[in-house]
Amino acid sequence: MAEQKQDERIPTVIADDLHIVYRVNGAKSGKGSATAALSRILKRGEERGVRKVHAVRGVSFVAYRGEAIGLIGSNGSGKSTLLRAIAGLLPAEQGKVYTDGQPSLLGVNAALMNDLTGERNVILGGLAMGMSREEIKERYQDIVDFSGINEKGDFITLPMRTYSSGMAARLRFSIAAAKDHDVLMIDEALATGDRKFQKRSEDRIRELRKEAGTVFLVSHNNKSIRDTCNRVLWLERGELRMDGPTDEVLKEYEKFTGK
Numbered sequence: 001m002a003e004q005k006q007d008e009r010i011p012t013v014i015a016d017d018l019h020i021v022y023r024v025n026g027a028k029s030g031k032g033s034a035t036a037a038l039s040r041i042l043k044r045g046e047e048r049g050v051r052k053v054h055a056v057r058g059v060s061f062v063a064y065r066g067e068a069i070g071l072i073g074s075n076g077s078g079k080s081t082l083l084r085a086i087a088g089l090l091p092a093e094q095g096k097v098y099t100d101g102q103p104s105l106l107g108v109n110a111a112l113m114n115d116l117t118g119e120r121n122v123i124l125g126g127l128a129m130g131m132s133r134e135e136i137k138e139r140y141q142d143i144v145d146f147s148g149i150n151e152k153g154d155f156i157t158l159p160m161r162t163y164s165s166g167m168a169a170r171l172r173f174s175i176a177a178a179k180d181h182d183v184l185m186i187d188e189a190l191a192t193g194d195r196k197f198q199k200r201s202e203d204r205i206r207e208l209r210k211e212a213g214t215v216f217l218v219s220h221n222n223k224s225i226r227d228t229c230n231r232v233l234w235l236e237r238g239e240l241r242m243d244g245p246t247d248e249v250l251k252e253y254e255k256f257t258g259k
């Protein structure tokens with residue numbers, strides 16, 4: 001498109017006919033005849049006792065800098081799998097994902113250490129995201145303030161195992177949101193935390209978006225998606241059912257779910 005301005009529409013993530021398949025150990029059933037077992041073994045590509053879950057099926061899209069993209073769909077439709085694949089954590093069975101820069105995945109299960117204090121986790125989490133010690137030091141107080149962990153006492157010096165799941169999720173979000181990301185992926189982080197924290201997170205996502213990154217947000221909360229995202233990808237059974245402006249996609253999705 002020759003008339004496009006150069007500083008606009010810079011692709012950050014390209015998924016091209018992406019297929020992700022999980023392989024799960026364990027036969028469907030310990031019972032069954034020897035013939036059935038044999039036919040399973042002989043069936044091309046299917047090892048004995050390994051089941052395949054085809055979680056993402058032929059998904060293609062291009063994400064651009066400055067976009068905040070919501071991923072919606074029923075339980076098990078492949079949203080988290082797609083995020084993990086974009087983050088490079090899952091190999092593609094078929095197709096490809098191209099990313100510009102290192103995507104950072106911020107999930108409620110992001111690996112922080114339960115036995116370490118919040119304070120140590122802020123440092124470790126920052127280092128894991130590629131921040132320097134100096135940067136972490138500079139932003140430490142902002143991270144703690146943003147998380148609201150210390151609002152009801154000096155929790156940041158306690159091990160994370162003493163936190164409620166909401167507190168832990170808030171800390172994870174705060175650590176990840178402290179850095180400017182090329183591509184930031186958030187899995188349900190906004191579902192936890194109180195209203196005040198949700199509002200802070202949404203504001204921060206908008207800022208990150210302005211700071212030229214691309215944000216992906218997986219959420220079952222249509223309001224969070226509406227307030228945060230300009231575009232939505234709707235997955236069902238691993239397939240991309242719709243890709244478009246938030247309002248248009250949510251309208252169809254709400255018809256589908258009856259909400």
Ligand SMILES: Nc1ncnc2c1ncn2[C@@H]1O[C@H](COP(=O)(O)OP(=O)(O)OP(=O)(O)O)[C@@H](O)[C@H]1O
Pocket residue numbers: 022023024053054055073074075076077078079080081082
């Ligand atoms: N580690 C795994 N091993 C095997 N199968 C998996 C694994 N993770 C997910 N799946 C399967 O892949 C499919 C997609 O799961 P995924 O978690 O991506 O869906 P989701 O849309 O994020 O779901 P939810 O909204 O419930 O969080 C499901 O059928 C799920 O059972």
